[in-house]
Amino acid sequence: MPLKFLRDIALRSFPVYVTDREVMKRVAVLKATGLIEADISPPLLMSDRFSPHEVAVISHITIAGHVELARESSEIA
Template sequence: MRALTYLLRLAHSTLPAIIEDREDILLVSVLKATGMIEAKIAPAKGATGCYIRATMAVVMCITDEGRDEIARAHADATRASVRLAS
């Protein structure tokens, strides 16, 4: 759910966006892996070949799949609020 919340936040951001927060970079990698966004993430291997955490990502855009997911989230929220009002 955190990734979807982050996707919604990106939808209200100016893109491309530079991401430097470690937790946000992890969310960017999840959204990229699931096809929700196009992003460039700094290599995860250091000069010695050891794994290192990426220190920066650039979110280029939200894909059609990402926009569809946002639309579904809005529709679900609307249905839930209608049920609460009933």
């Protein structure tokens, strides 16, 4: 699911702003794996790292992210 999201954001203009709680989890995974650069605001409830955040701002897809997208495209072809 995060790779589908990576494909989706590759088609958008940057920066990409995310406020949806479920999508925020995908942003966190892609950021942790080094596929995107993003700033994620801290949770509104510090006791729950997936509690609502204010916003995540995706600044760009990293070189590793573009490599992953290219690899996926070559596997489909």
